[in-house]
Amino acid sequence: MAEKTGNQGILEETGQLAFDWKCPFCNHNATITTHSLRLGHTDFTLEEAEENRRIVTQFILCPNPQCKKFTLEAHLYELFWVNSKQWMGGELIKKWQLIPGSSSKTLPAYIPQNIVDDYDEASAIVTLSPKSSATLARRCLQSIVTDFFKLKSGNLVEQFGKVKSKLDPLSWETIRTVMTLGSIRLHMEKDINVITEVDENEPELLISLIEMLINDCYIARQERKLQLDKIKKLGKSK
Numbered sequence: 001m002a003e004k005t006g007n008q009g010i011l012e013e014t015g016q017l018a019f020d021w022k023c024p025f026c027n028h029n030a031t032i033t034t035h036s037l038r039l040g041h042t043d044f045t046l047e048e049a050e051e052n053r054r055i056v057t058q059f060i061l062c063p064n065p066q067c068k069k070f071t072l073e074a075h076l077y078e079l080f081w082v083n084s085k086q087w088m089g090g091e092l093i094k095k096w097q098l099i100p101g102s103s104s105k106t107l108p109a110y111i112p113q114n115i116v117d118d119y120d121e122a123s124a125i126v127t128l129s130p131k132s133s134a135t136l137a138r139r140c141l142q143s144i145v146t147d148f149f150k151l152k153s154g155n156l157v158e159q160f161g162k163v164k165s166k167l168d169p170l171s172w173e174t175i176r177t178v179m180t181l182g183s184i185r186l187h188m189e190k191d192i193n194v195i196t197e198v199d200e201n202e203p204e205l206l207i208s209l210i211e212m213l214i215n216d217c218y219i220a221r222q223e224r225k226l227q228l229d230k231i232k233k234l235g236k237s238k
C-alpha cells in the first residue's frame with residue numbers, strides 16, 4: 001500500500017464549494033464559500049492497520065463583520081484503497097464539534113449522574129444534532145422531576161402540572177411560557193424517547209429549563225442544608 005497524505009484535493013473531494021451555514025456564536029445565517037473555509041486532512045494508511053481512516057478538519061470563519069469568530073470541526077471517514085491506485089474517502093463515521101465546545105455548566109457532584117450525563121450531552125450537540133439534543137434534554141427534565149419530586153408516571157406536561165405548586169412561581173411561569181412556544185408542548189407530551197422534529201431554539205430553551213430546575217431544586221436544597229448545618233454548629237459552640 002502506498003501512503004498519501006497532505007491537504008490537496010480535499011475541496012474537490014468534498015465537492016462543496018458553497019453551503020448554507022449558521023454561526024453558533026452570533027446566530028447569523030451565511031453562505032460559506034472557499035473564502036471563509038479551510039479544510040485539511042490526514043489519512044491513516046498504515047499497512048498493518050486493520051482499517052484505514054481519514055480525518056478532515058474544517059475551520060469556518062463567520063463572515064459577519066461584527067462577529068468574525070471561527071468554528072472548528074473534525075470529521076472521521078472510512079478510507080479505501082481503490083483500483084490499486086488511489087485512496088478514496090467513504091462513509092462519515094464520527095463528527096466532533098471542537099470550537100465552540102460545549103457551553104454546559106459544570107454541575108455539582110451531588111446531582112444524580114444520569115441527569116449530569118444527559119445535560120452534558122444535550123449541551124454538547126445543540127448545533128450538531130438539535131433533534132437528539134432536544135430528546136436528551138426532555139429525558140433530563142423528566143429525570144429531574146421523577147427524582148426530585150418522586151413522580152413516577154405521566155408525560156412531561158402532566159408531571160409539570162403536578163409539581164407546579166411546589167415550584168418557584170417565576171420558574172413555573174418560565175416553564176409555562178416555554179410550553180406555549182411552537183410545538184414544544186406537543187413534543188413534551190410524546191414519549192421522551194421518541195426523537196421528534198424540533199422547533200428553532202427548542203434545544204437551547206429546554207437546556208435553560210434544566211439549568212433553572214437544577215438551581216431551584218438540587219442546588220437550593222443543598223444550600224439550605226449547609227445553612228442548617230452552620231446554624232446547628234453555631235448553636236453547639238455556645
Ligand SMILES: [Zn+2]
Pocket residue numbers: 023024025026027028062063064067068069
Ligand atoms: Zn458569527
